[in-house]
Amino acid sequence: MRSIRNSSKNRLALLFGLLAIYLFLVVVPVAFTQDATDTEYRAFPKIGSRNAAWIAAQLHLLFGSFILGVPMFAVVIEYVGMRTKDKRYDKMAQEFIKLCMGAFSTTALMGGVLVFVLIWCYPKVMNKMTGIFGPTMIFYVFLFFGETFTLYLYSYGWDRMQGKVSKMWHLFLGVLLNVFGTAIMFVSNAWLTYQTSPATMDSRHKPIPLHNEETGEFIGTLWQAVNNFTWMPVNIHRLIGNVAFGGAIVGAYAAFRFLVAKTKEDKAHYDWMGYTGNFIALCGLIPLPFAGYWLGRDIYKFNQTMGINMMGSLFSWLFIIQAVMIGVLFIGANYYLWSGMTRIKGGEVYARLRPYMVGIIVICVAVWMTPRTLIATAGEKAAMGGPNHPLIGYFGLMTAKNTVVNLIILTTFLSFLFYRRSGKTPAVGWRKAGNIIISGIFGLAVAAIVTIGLIGFKVETDFRVEVLTPVQVLIALAVLILVTAIDLIMYRKAMRSSDINWGQMSDRSQYVLILLAITFTSLMGLMGYARSGLRENWHIFGVMPDTSPDAFTPLLADAVNVIAVIIVIFFALVGFIFWIGLWGDKKKAKLANLEAGNAVGDD
Amino acid sequence: MPKLSLFTKCVILFAAVWLFLEFFIGGVWSVPLPASVIGMYLGLILVAILVHVSVEDDRFREFLRPIKETLADDKRRTRCTVLFVLVPLVMLVFTFSKVSTKAEAPASVRIAHPAPPDELTYGDKVIGPIQEVENPFRHLEKDDKDAFRAHAENGRRVYYQNCFYCHGDDLDGEGHFAHGLNPLPANFQDPGIIPNFQESFFFWRISKGGPGLPPSATPWDSAMPVWEDYLTEEEIWDVIIFLSEYTGYKPRTFGEAAH
Ligand code: HEC
Numbered sequence: 001m002r003s004i005r006n007s008s009k010n011r012l013a014l015l016f017g018l019l020a021i022y023l024f025l026v027v028v029p030v031a032f033t034q035d036a037t038d039t040e041y042r043a044f045p046k047i048g049s050r051n052a053a054w055i056a057a058q059l060h061l062l063f064g065s066f067i068l069g070v071p072m073f074a075v076v077i078e079y080v081g082m083r084t085k086d087k088r089y090d091k092m093a094q095e096f097i098k099l100c101m102g103a104f105s106t107t108a109l110m111g112g113v114l115v116f117v118l119i120w121c122y123p124k125v126m127n128k129m130t131g132i133f134g135p136t137m138i139f140y141v142f143l144f145f146g147e148t149f150t151l152y153l154y155s156y157g158w159d160r161m162q163g164k165v166s167k168m169w170h171l172f173l174g175v176l177l178n179v180f181g182t183a184i185m186f187v188s189n190a191w192l193t194y195q196t197s198p199a200t201m202d203s204r205h206k207p208i209p210l211h212n213e214e215t216g217e218f219i220g221t222l223w224q225a226v227n228n229f230t231w232m233p234v235n236i237h238r239l240i241g242n243v244a245f246g247g248a249i250v251g252a253y254a255a256f257r258f259l260v261a262k263t264k265e266d267k268a269h270y271d272w273m274g275y276t277g278n279f280i281a282l283c284g285l286i287p288l289p290f291a292g293y294w295l296g297r298d299i300y301k302f303n304q305t306m307g308i309n310m311m312g313s314l315f316s317w318l319f320i321i322q323a324v325m326i327g328v329l330f331i332g333a334n335y336y337l338w339s340g341m342t343r344i345k346g347g348e349v350y351a352r353l354r355p356y357m358v359g360i361i362v363i364c365v366a367v368w369m370t371p372r373t374l375i376a377t378a379g380e381k382a383a384m385g386g387p388n389h390p391l392i393g394y395f396g397l398m399t400a401k402n403t404v405v406n407l408i409i410l411t412t413f414l415s416f417l418f419y420r421r422s423g424k425t426p427a428v429g430w431r432k433a434g435n436i437i438i439s440g441i442f443g444l445a446v447a448a449i450v451t452i453g454l455i456g457f458k459v460e461t462d463f464r465v466e467v468l469t470p471v472q473v474l475i476a477l478a479v480l481i482l483v484t485a486i487d488l489i490m491y492r493k494a495m496r497s498s499d500i501n502w503g504q505m506s507d508r509s510q511y512v513l514i515l516l517a518i519t520f521t522s523l524m525g526l527m528g529y530a531r532s533g534l535r536e537n538w539h540i541f542g543v544m545p546d547t548s549p550d551a552f553t554p555l556l557a558d559a560v561n562v563i564a565v566i567i568v569i570f571f572a573l574v575g576f577i578f579w580i581g582l583w584g585d586k587k588k589a590k591l592a593n594l595e596a597g598n599a600v601g602d603d
Numbered sequence: 604m605p606k607l608s609l610f611t612k613c614v615i616l617f618a619a620v621w622l623f624l625e626f627f628i629g630g631v632w633s634v635p636l637p638a639s640v641i642g643m644y645l646g647l648i649l650v651a652i653l654v655h656v657s658v659e660d661d662r663f664r665e666f667l668r669p670i671k672e673t674l675a676d677d678k679r680r681t682r683c684t685v686l687f688v689l690v691p692l693v694m695l696v697f698t699f700s701k702v703s704t705k706a707e708a709p710a711s712v713r714i715a716h717p718a719p720p721d722e723l724t725y726g727d728k729v730i731g732p733i734q735e736v737e738n739p740f741r742h743l744e745k746d747d748k749d750a751f752r753a754h755a756e757n758g759r760r761v762y763y764q765n766c767f768y769c770h771g772d773d774l775d776g777e778g779h780f781a782h783g784l785n786p787l788p789a790n791f792q793d794p795g796i797i798p799n800f801q802e803s804f805f806f807w808r809i810s811k812g813g814p815g816l817p818p819s820a821t822p823w824d825s826a827m828p829v830w831e832d833y834l835t836e837e838e839i840w841d842v843i844i845f846l847s848e849y850t851g852y853k854p855r856t857f858g859e860a861a862h
Contacts, residue, residue, distance in 0.1 A: 300857075301857060303734065304719075304733070304734045304801065304804075304857075305718040305719055305720075305721060305733070305734075306718070308716060308717075308718040308719070308800075308804075309718040309819075312714075312715075312716040312718075312799070313714045313716060313717050313718045313819055313820075314714070314718070314819055316714070327647075331650065331654060334654075335654050335658065338658045339658050342658065342659050342660070351658075351659070354655065354658070355655055358651050358654055358655050359651070361651075362647050362648070362650070362651040365647060366643075366644055366647050369643060369647075370640065370643075372715075372795060373713070373714075373715050374637050374639065374640055375637060375639040375640075376637035376639065377637070377707055377708065378707060378708040378785050379707050380635065380637040380638070381637075381785070381786075381787065382782070382785075382787075383634055383635045384634050384635070384637070385634065385776070385777070385787070385790070386776055386787045386790050386793070387713070387715055387786065387787070388790070388793055388795065389633070389634065389636060389637075389640075390633055390634060391628065391632065391633040391634075392628075392636065392640065393793065393795065394794070396795060397794060397795050457794050458794075460798065460853040460855075460856070461798040461799060461853075461855045461856075462855065462856045462857060506657075506660055506663075508657055508663075542721075
């Protein structure tokens with residue numbers, strides 16, 4: 001039965017897989033037979049080399065992010081299913097992995113295209129990079145095989161490995177899959193972070209160049225090149241980002257299935273799945289600003305010029321767009337949580353607080369979005385007495401922005417807490433005291449975060465960056481952990497006064513899930529442009545200049561167009577994969593009907 | 604008085620926020636906000652309102668009711684007609700106000716703090732990599748307080764002989780000449796300037812002035828003079844010390860706080 005059910009999807013996966021392998025087979029010989037020294041660049045027809053490499057790289061990255069992110073939470077969900085003996089978790093994890101399988105070959109395909117474009121268009125750069133990173137590339141191929149086999153085993157072995165012992169093995173496979181996936185990403189991150197920051201660091205975290213100043217010759221060790229200045233921050237940032245992105249995409253998938261679902265059971269199932277996807281995305285989204293902050297700080301430390309370019313100069317408007325999008329993400333995620341409370345009787349109690357929470361989030365987002373240098377006409381500037389407004393000019397400073405981010409995160413956490421509590425009454429005697437303690441923790445934390453933020457306007461920047469901001473972050477994290485712990489104990493044996501009516505969600509909330517996925521994708525596209533554009537006219541920053549016609553840094557307006565094209569292609573492909581998945585399910589439903597019919601007939 | 608509908612309440616809230624931004628913040632409390640900022644904040648308020656009214660089905664229906672009534676209900680015919688005339692008119696006025704020619708330079712997004720070059724120079728003399736060069740007299744702050752004070756005093760002299768015409772006697776960018784300049788002279792009392800940049804950055808800006816702005820800092824129309832033509836290296840470092848001593852803001856350093 002299963003072979004028929006999955007056959008159309010399998011065949012497609014096979015096709016893509018073969019294509020990817022074929023591309024690799026074509027590309028690798030080309031790479032090795034080329035005498036790269038005499039050709040520096042070849043122009044990609046029509047769209048130009050840079051755009052070709054850009055589109056291929058970003059698509060590869062989006063798909064890669066998805067297939068690395070999904071297994072991380074799929075394993076956790078599978079484990080939860082095993083522990084709680086709730087079959088639904090197991091089924092959902094399996095469904096996630098099926099989506100992953102669908103996207104896997106596309107990822108490889110895009111990777112192949114990328115390598116092809118790079119070797120064809122940028123032979124000299126690739127030559128230099130292989131010169132430094134050659135061994136890691138071979139290692140990468142091994143990891144890739146490991147990833148492929150474990151993913152296939154993990155996915156196809158799912159139904160078979162359901163016994164007590166074999167389930168453990170299956171979980172182990174899932175963990176192994178993540179080990180391979182993470183390693184793959186770390187290795188490839190080494191290459192691109194090296195291009196941005198080709199320096200290692202001394203014990204005081206000051207950059208030491210890895211190239212001879214005169215000749216540009218590489219003088220470091222392979223490990224130094226791998227463990228370059230921005231490698232770890234990017235690794236961590238992407239690791240967390242993958243979880244968030246994976247969650248958002250499966251959330252959008254669930255929303256799509258919810259919207260097309262015909263039966264009540266399907267609606268309930270996909271509602272639940274969408275909820276899970278959003279929850280995962282939130283789990284990733286909350287620590288993401290902190291990881292980004294660390295990365296930004298290290299970029300400043302690596303090269304102040306690059307840092308200023310990023311935050312204050314060339315790319316500063318990009319960060320305003322980023323703030324808008326992150327604002328959309330947080331508002332959207334909260335909206336979804338609040339909508340979720342409508343499916344629980346008892347959620348109304350908390351709905352009364354919603355206007356205040358909307359208010360806090362919107363004010364915080366407003367502060368976050370306010371640029372340091374405002375767009376103003378000469379007349380407006382004269383009225384303000386400068387490009388900065390004497391009052392809201394303060395919003396443009398980092399200390400204000402860090403403060404409001406923490407407040408947004410705490411408010412979102414509160415939304416989640418309310419959601420969890422809806423329709424439940426704690427059975428413990430210290431209910432009142434517990435609530436007072438939790439409110440106290442929130443109150444104190446908010447007071448502390450705001451106070452530190454205000455102090456931040458007064459102190460030396462170095463002190464603020466190294467001490468105050470991390471303390472703010474730690475306070476927010478401490479609240480998350482402490483309150484979750486208290487809440488878990490309080491509600492351990494809680495009485496459920498009403499069940500969650502899965503499936504009773506507004507369609508609007510589902511569109512919000514889809515919006516979230518699109519926003520995440522756009523955000524990644526935008527930051528991809530920032531990460532790469534920061535090098536300006538260098539292939540390897542400060543070492544190997546870009547002398548091709550594409551060396552200029554594209555305007556934000558042009559970049560956004562390219563990113564838009566990428567997003568459209570990405571969602572077209574993802575939509576196609578989802579749609580194929582729908583086919584398989586339709587067949588399954590038909591077969592199930594047939595079987596049911598037969599069963600009746602047999603009686 | 605009839606009970607206000609949810610829709611009306613929302614319109615009132617929106618208008619109140621606009622009044623608050625435009626006239627309270629922009630008039631009573633502080634100086635006017637640029638239109639771009641007000642537009643952005645109003646957009647956010649709109650989002651907030653829509654979020655709040657659309658979470659629950661009931662409330663959303665209640666919110667939409669007046670709109671539906673106006674469009675479909677026969678009893679609301681006049682209201683519908685008035686709106687159908689009024690709304691396009693408002694849009695017309697708005698569009699006209701946007702596209703009509705004004706005797707004013709258009710809004711520009713000048714990059715106020717462009718990234719400096721990699722190397723710090725004074726005239727043709729190379730001082731060193733901009734990231735590493737420190738103020739040669741900064742160490743006196745710890746080692747020799749009197750000498751440090753002498754440098755700050757010299758900086759004060761340099762400032763009031765050369766800079767205050769534009770940057771103001773209180774260093775707040777309000778010098779006599781300031782009002783004739785665009786871009787306006789920097790306001791060193793602003794918390795976003797001195798703390799965010801290393802001293803070498805200021806040395807670069809002071810020594811090279813407006814003409815030395817890099818390509819990214821279009822349209823290169825700054826009136827800031829090229830001070831390396833008039834001041835010695837020492838005088839430039841001294842005036843930087845004065846800027847930070849007077850305002851109380853410390854220029855950016857890297858990695859010292861953690862040690
Ligand atoms: C003719 C008017 C004028 C005089 C005199 C003048 N400046 Fe400026 N200065 C400006 C203007 C206008 C700007 C802002 C535009 C820019 O950044 O170039 C500026 C910017 C600066 C900046 C950059 C601030 C930032 O935000 O990056 C520094 C530093 C500075 N001036 C220091 C000085 C010092 C020190 C003196 C005296 C030695 C001086 N200026 C004299 C007009 C002047």
